[in-house]
Amino acid sequence: MEIFKSFRIEAAHRLPGLPEGHKCWRLHGHSFRIDVHVRGVVDAQRGWVMDFADVGAAFRPIFDDLDHRYLNDIVGLENPTSERLAQYVWGRLAGALPGLARVVIHETCTSGCAYEGPGSVKEGQKVGGGD
Numbered sequence: 001m002e003i004f005k006s007f008r009i010e011a012a013h014r015l016p017g018l019p020e021g022h023k024c025w026r027l028h029g030h031s032f033r034i035d036v037h038v039r040g041v042v043d044a045q046r047g048w049v050m051d052f053a054d055v056g057a058a059f060r061p062i063f064d065d066l067d068h069r070y071l072n073d074i075v076g077l078e079n080p081t082s083e084r085l086a087q088y089v090w091g092r093l094a095g096a097l098p099g100l101a102r103v104v105i106h107e108t109c110t111s112g113c114a115y116e117g118p119g120s121v122k123e124g125q126k127v128g129g130g131d
């Protein structure tokens with residue numbers, strides 16, 4: 001069984017790896033939604049995989065570091081694409097949240113990414129890179 005909890009973060013960013021003419025090179029902001037998925041068995045007594053509150057507690061320090069921030073200023077997020085943000089969140093949560101299964105970043109209502117941790121994608125499996 002997989003459960004999830006969603007968090008909303010208001011933050012600014014720009015993508016310095018893009019050409020200057022690209023709209024996302026410029027400073028702009030998003031209401032990011034971050035979904036944290038945890039996979040595990042349903043405990044017979046409690047009837048749940050994990051208390052949603054425990055997911056919230058594990059995410060809290062990350063929320064505090066990301067919310068109402070300029071993401072590019074954060075070490076590890078110098079190029080804060082959705083993909084880099086997913087890797088960043090995973091890297092911080094993995095040791096704190098047993099059963100972490102997926103981190104989903106909704107950068108806008110229509111775009112984002114899902115990450116299932118290192119090893120979930122083969123090294124060198126490049127599918128894009130254009131601007």
Ligand SMILES: Nc1nc2c(c(=O)[nH]1)N=C([C@H](O)[C@H](O)COP(=O)(O)OP(=O)(O)OP(=O)(O)O)CN2
Binds near residue numbers: 024028080081082107
């Ligand atoms: N693979 C990625 N592509 C893009 C990212 C990203 O993080 N990973 N980020 C951006 C920009 O930051 C942009 O703010 C979001 O992209 P986009 O979906 O193009 O935003 P729009 O709301 O302008 O989309 P429309 O549907 O065209 O209105 C760009 N690409």
Ligand SMILES: [Zn+2]
Binds near residue numbers: 028029030
């Ligand atoms: Zn953006």
